[in-house]
Amino acid sequence: MRYLEPLYRPPSEAESFILQATHGCSWNACAFCAMYRGRPFQVRPLEELLEEIAESSTFADEVRHVFVADGDALVMPMGHWEPILEALREAFPRLRRVGTYATARNILEKTPEELRRLRERGLSLLYIGPESGDDETLRRIGKGSSAGEHLEAARKARAAGMDQSLMFLLGIGGQERSLEHARASARLATAMDPKYLSTLTLTVIPDTPITRQSRFELPSVPELLWELRCFVEEVAPTSAIFRSNHASNYLPIAGRLPRDRGSILATIDGALEGRVGLRPKWARGL
Numbered sequence: 548m549r550y551l552e553p554l555y556r557p558p559s560e561a562e563s564f565i566l567q568a569t570h571g572c573s574w575n576a577c578a579f580c581a582m583y584r585g586r587p588f589q590v591r592p593l594e595e596l597l598e599e600i601a602e603s604s605t606f607a608d609e610v611r612h613v614f615v616a617d618g619d620a621l622v623m624p625m626g627h628w629e630p631i632l633e634a635l636r637e638a639f640p641r642l643r644r645v646g647t648y649a650t651a652r653n654i655l656e657k658t659p660e661e662l663r664r665l666r667e668r669g670l671s672l673l674y675i676g677p678e679s680g681d682d683e684t685l686r687r688i689g690k691g692s693s694a695g696e697h698l699e700a701a702r703k704a705r706a707a708g709m710d711q712s713l714m715f716l717l718g719i720g721g722q723e724r725s726l727e728h729a730r731a732s733a734r735l736a737t738a739m740d741p742k743y744l745s746t747l748t749l750t751v752i753p754d755t756p757i758t759r760q761s762r763f764e765l766p767s768v769p770e771l772l773w774e775l776r777c778f779v780e781e782v783a784p785t786s787a788i789f790r791s792n793h794a795s796n797y798l799p800i801a802g803r804l805p806r807d808r809g810s811i812l813a814t815i816d817g818a819l820e821g822r823v824g825l826r827p828k829w830a831r832g833l
């Protein structure tokens with residue numbers, strides 16, 4: 548495989564076959580994100596990708612999951628997606644899931660018929676990072692889509708039969724909008740009603756645009772725990788697998804929401820009261 552590093556994928560795709568079909572992110576404008584700074588967005592040539600898939604068919608019996616990278620690979624045109632998905636099915640007969648990162652904008656730019664065709668060919672899981680449900684926060688961080696647009700995108704993806712894995716970012720509202728951010732994120736997550744839900748914690752990266760926003764102050768660790776508490780208390784998906792165990796988080800927790808709300812809140816309260824230990828700062832990473 549020809550990978551351009553750094554290569555990002557969700558933690559849950561650690562065992563997956565990764566196809567880096569694009570380089571970078573077509574949006575590349577979120578004020579906190581340094582993942583693809585300096586990397587021009589590019590859709591890789593189709594022939595090259597089909598060749599890589601064919602060459603990898605030596606692992607044919609091992610591959611169950613495929614993740615298509617980079618940052619918002621759903622943006623690829625149908626003329627790329629359809630032959631890629633067909634080649635993956637042919638190369639890996641035991642394939643059960645194909646996932647990719649998607650922005651709300653990527654989803655809204657595809658027609659319902661296009662999304663349905665992608666689902667039929669195997670694209671079944673979209674990783675979407677609204678980061679926040681608070682429109683003011685979304686505006687300040689340059690996410691490019693509002694809470695309403697994220698909800699519209701979620702409904703469209705669900706209508707096509709695709710599952711969603713949502714990521715919200717603790718701390719991204721700054722101290723100023725901490726509570727609004729937590730509450731609105733819980734409302735948006737409830738409305739988008741994903742199969743998988745996670746919270747990550749903002750790490751401010753030097754030289755990213757957010758460092759030049761004079762009013763932005765990263766909430767303290769107790770404030771971040773209160774955001775998490777508020778989010779968990781108010782979010783009400785039908786039944787979502789919840790993970791807050793990304794390396795960026797101070798308090799790794801996991802469960803199913805709303806089923807395990809009580810025990811998760813008890814763990815957060817334990818951390819707030821000092822009875823449950825936090826991951827030390829040095830052990831956190833992006």
Ligand code: SF4
Pocket residue numbers: 572573574575576577580581582583618619650676
């Ligand atoms: S959409 Fe994702 S990858 Fe692209 S700039 Fe925003 S956070 Fe970074």
